Amino acid sequence: MLEIKNLHVKLEEDDKVILKGVDLTVEAGKVHAIMGPNGSGKSTLSYVLSGRDGYEVTDGSATLDGVELLEMEPEERAAAGLFLAFQYPVEIPGVGNMTFLRTAVNAQRKARGEAELSAGDFLKIVREKAKALKIDAEMMKRPVNVGFSGGEKKRNEILQMAMLEPKMCILDETDSGLDVDAMKLVADGVNALRSEGRAFLVITHYQRLLDHIKPDVVHIMADGRIIKTGGPELALEVENNGYANLLAEVQ
């Protein structure tokens, strides 16, 4: 589904190179996890895939179902089925959460040539999904993420994902800031979306989330590269021993 080949990325503004040849393939129906030390380039990878400004791809490619992502506008990537749950969800004063969600859902449907959801249908679906994530009606009325707690912001990301039903979901540290119960809610939300045609790339620092969302494959990223790929046991090894051994191996 997602195929990243030899991806090299530097900052547009200066010469700092962040991704130094990332190779990664996520198959449909699978859950992949990425772990790695702070500053290794995990968020950068997710931003570059979703089309954020400020980065320059100097080499390599990234395709979604064979279609080159890196040439597309961010909204086209979203319509193609890519979704990024942000490590730091953005606050948008003045734009209601509900308006935002409806606009996004209908924009994607329109881009795919589907009919827009009626206001009634939309409300019905959103209420049901919000309830599952314990997001109350009052939060839906507030401006996007404004005044939300850290955990509320993360749950709001998952609500967006549930509404947009993307096929490739990237979750950047969605577990950080969540209490134990909220982590369970979020994991249930993700697991409910797991299906044959959908894949997940879960960026995390902790085994905890992976207890709930069982990964098929675990990658270790360090200094802009994937330095090791393995099964779920790799996450346990990191949890127990940190990154020192893994880093030493590749030296």
Add this chain to the structure above:
Amino acid sequence: MAVAQAKLDAAVARLAGLDLPQGGWSGGARADAVARLQAMGLPAKRDEYWRYTDPTTLTAATPVAAAPFDASDEAQLFDAIDRVRLVFVDGVFDPAQSDDPVAAGVELLSQAADIHWAQGLYGTLEARGQNPVARPLAALNTAAATEGVLIRVTGQVAKPIHLVYLQESDTSDAILHHCVKLEEGAELTLLESGPGAARFNQVLEVEVADGARFHHIRIQGRDHDRRLATHIFARLGAESLFKSFTLTANGVMTRNEAVLELTGDDAMAHIAGAALGNGDYHHDDTVFITHAAERCESRQVFKNVLRNGAVGVFQGKILVKPGAQKTDGYQISQCLLLDEAAQFLAKPELEIYADDVKCSHGSTSGAIDDTALYYLRSRGVPLRQAQSLLVLAFLAEAIDEIEDEGIAGEIRLRLEAWLSRQDG
């Protein structure tokens, strides 16, 4: 300070070029206005409150020609509202296109009767508003206006009154003067859409008695070439309410002044504006609010969205007089610059002579938040639509000043349409 001779000469010359109405019930007020104008002179670029806005085209003997604008691609505003429509074409009342003013309790400005209730209002609030800042274009208006409406309200007026300004002539030079008197406990909604002349000079005097409520919504646009100078002078009695919102889209020159005086305790005055400009566009909001009573609240909310060389100006003042304790004054002026060529100039002022007051003011200008834009796009919202959402979000605080949800919705649609028409 001596007034420059050139300004005085300009005033005399300008008055000489006008056919000034004489006599009748407003004769005295008009003569006083002539005398005021002769003493203060016409505005000049050096004047403190004309530093950012060049008055030349507003004061000249003849207007710069402006082609009438065909706005038939959009539905008439306020069409969904059951209202009384009074139409002015090039600044002249047109009975054929209008509802019956008499049935609606509206009189047209005329010299006819010798005794008239408006005698105590016409030119009176304008004259009060000349201190401490001179407003020569308003004095000129009082002296010269032959058109306008006189509305006296004693109860709650069921239907809003809608003044519709249409333009037909390239060179029309309209001078309109409206007086509104709300007696104790009365309520009125006044709608205006236009401006509807190549050059338009308007004064609106509003006397809001104790417990009365005045709602005002006006739309100035989309005509591009027109030039416009408006003044609102309002005096508020105890526990009264004054709310005014203006949307300005396009227009090569707009100067909107508002002079509001809170003279009764517990009164509330809100004035808001949303201005959108692209290219050769100059928009100026100049506001002066005087708190002369206790526990009054005032709000000034002005938002500009500018691109491609457009200029926005805000000059807003809150004056709290001695004894006006527990005043709550708020002022915000903000500009969203859609590119680097646009410019916003703000001059917020507070002058406070009471010790137990709460006054705040702020002014900002900046670009669209790139991170928010990216976030919206990453959810599939196309660039244009995302920008439009963020611009509307920026304007929300001003639009929120419109109480009627239906009208607010119409204004939002107008804004979206304006945004979608902008290229690049």
